[in-house]
Amino acid sequence: MSDAELTVEVTGPVATVVIHNPARRNAMTATMWRQLPELLDRLEPDPDVRALVLTGAGDAFCAGADLGDLAELLDAGDASIAVAAEERLARFAKPTIAAIRGACVGGGAQLAVACDLRISTDDARFGVPPARLGLVYPAPTTRRLARLVGPSAAKHLLFTAELIDAERALRIGLVDEVLPADRLAQRLDDLTATIAQRSPLSVAAAKEIVDDRAGPARVAWWHRKVTSSGEAREGVAATAERRKPRFAWQAPTGD
Template structure:
């Protein structure tokens, strides 16, 4: 944990806040390096079912470019820096719990990379998106490029990466970069509502869906033994019994 990353929450929804307003929530190397351990803490907390990632005013203006002359000076240092960023992005992307990026203001560069690592992105109308390696002479990582291509398709991924231009929230919604756009004042309530809904659903179903979607995105198109094991786990779960009972009794299910 760093002074600029704050993990809060009790109950099924945890919130990770990027809190460095003087730098528009630019991500320092220290912040990137802290993210895997934060994700592990979320993973290990059985009470947490959903993680919300948000910024203080802005989501994040990206990596702290002011550090590049020291932490990225020379090929070896740049490679180490990129490995730390990649580990942070992978820690978010592979978290075995649903993640929601609540995006307002700037969501640029590494900030957009972090948002794309989340499962869902809910944006305010004032959100601005961009991925800017072409303005810095950097080649975007393969894993993060795949996240972008999976979200918006190859044509828009090319335009975003080739130009480094900023996109408004309406364009981001149209191309599939975000799931929803709301007035800025309505964003927190909508994110709480969505996180609460997901947290109330059967964990065995949510985990299974997350695992199967990940397998599809990595090229799997047919059942195998691990996928069948997911099915079997649901058939024998207490959640399945509760879901059927609740439906027949015409009441909301209570998944513990």
């Protein structure tokens, strides 16, 4: 393993992507920003993968973008490789969960906010530092943050560049759960196991609709799939028979 890279491990229905750059508290290098969409492109069509966990190696999630690559990111603006990686993560067709320990700052917060759910340890710290560096946060990133935590909380993070603790992050909606460090792994196992048991059709449709990526025609398509896929028949039958459902629908490749 090199000092700075993303690694992937698939265990059962869960793919875990690990940000690994220990010398810089898992800061994302240009190579890593480029690597993330490629990994997601490979994992998304895998029928065995029902959920994806993004986390950092060791005691940090991600301390941001590697400042050695700052010039490249600034020159590209909203067309940067960091924004492209964020957007690809947000569009990943299956549920994504950021498992956060320690620092989740700048580019780390950018990636965490692009996930569907965020679970952190109680010692995690969060920050959005562009105002401390004289930078302009990318517009897609800023809007996604504001949709998640609301305009006022987003402005506080952006205006002050202050670090906030996990308790405040939970209060403003930046994270969904806060746990002691020794309970994080078990909670992730339980949560991903639950998601993996649910209808992938229901989950995929819900994600598109919540993210406002499904217009009327697409919503109608999803409703037709409920009938043609047999997912609802299986769910009702399983409930009546008091057994676990055997959901088998898979999104067509490239859909």
